[in-house]
Amino acid sequence: MSRNTGYEPLDVPKPFGPEIWIVDGPHIRFYGLPFSTRMTLVRLPSGGLWVHSPIKPNERLLARVEELGPVAHLVAPNAIHYAYLGEWQARFPEAQAWVAPGVRARATAHKVELGPAEELSASASWEGVIESYLVRGSKVLQEAVFFHTPSRTVVLTDFIENFDPKHLPWLFGRLVRLAGMTVPDGRMPPDMYATFDKAELRRSVEAILAWAPERAVLAHGAPYESRASARIRRVFRKLLDAS
Template sequence: MRRTTGYEPLNVPKPFGTDLWIVDGPHIRFYGLPFSTRMTIVRLPSGGLWVHSPIRADEALFAAVEALGPITHIVAPNAIHYAALPDWQARYPQAKAWVAPGVRARAASRRVEIGPAEELGLEACWEGVLQGHLVTGSKVLQEMVFFHAPSRCLVLTDFIENFDPAKLPWLMGKLVALAGIVRPDGRMPPDMRATFDKVALRGHVETMLSWQPERAVMSHGEPWQSGATARLRRAFARLLDQA
């Protein structure tokens, strides 16, 4: 029997803000541990859909997404979240694919064939409503974070993790609690944070704070329904105090 994720129903778009939906997927195994999966969908003013961190999809999910509008952009935001991108590219060849630095190299090392895609630069913008900012300063992982102005939502991948231990197997629950990446105020995983230059990271956090987000979606754990600016500030309080 497959263990539930606690975020059911799965593979169903769920409204999370103005022209924004989240889709929770099944657990995947990463280093032998179960991680919940989530993608985010934004409807742009043109009516086209921007798909962030696409998850493995079946026909029912493809149909549900298509009902929201035509898929015009597909984004692999860091070098860990790319595995399902080729499936979405094959399904929607007319969509423009975007990949964060490091995605192509990691995919190639795992023999995952990514189709035509543009590498994300330091900043990006889609139709004036969706901003992207590349978090640099780590030799291990670069992630582009996003802010959707109409919903005042921060769209993250692994930059913040906010697990609910009650929704995880016992061992995984203990590990995330020990790492401090648990609800209600999750934070950047300590092993990831240790790879960053502090000055560079502080600058990226300040950029996100300047957006004044009200809510936030992350790929792993419980989304922040409110108070995202204050929660983000608490997650990096010590770093910000060093300025």
């Protein structure tokens, strides 16, 4: 499979705001489809790095990450984004690992070995610069979302996906168009949306909007580099208008 994702250069930390970087990685196969991957790095006031949704590691990538600071925290934000957590734990055994509810059970079911990790709660925070919110209301997937206060950036995973079809194989591009998960704003995957109690989901969207984010990192597709609050509100307008 081609390594070209449309978000090159890969395995390179790219500044996304003060003390925050995104790192695009190679495709990963999910249900046979090539999903782009992305992790987020935040340098905390202590100098340590908070690493969200670690991507497939290699020596060049790890060296670039270590140039930014020592890895202090490793975060698996939902029960899909944990595949490489164990490899990062092996490389950085002193880092504290954090996993969303459901990650440990899914890893066990798929025979993926993880090291010690603490389960994320609704009130987890890091050094006064990262807040978290645990999205509830789905029987299938719980996702932890985060807000980096200094850069006014919300860090999402699968909560919104925002693909550019021109970077995808023809069939996958057609599927994401039909699902509405395309630029400029994207949407939550419809199958994921269908699993939610809509009142609980509405509360989660309102909690994210209460942070008043200016930017948003998305794990799949184009991030929001501006007007994040307005764009999130537009994605969930029908849900919010129903309240």
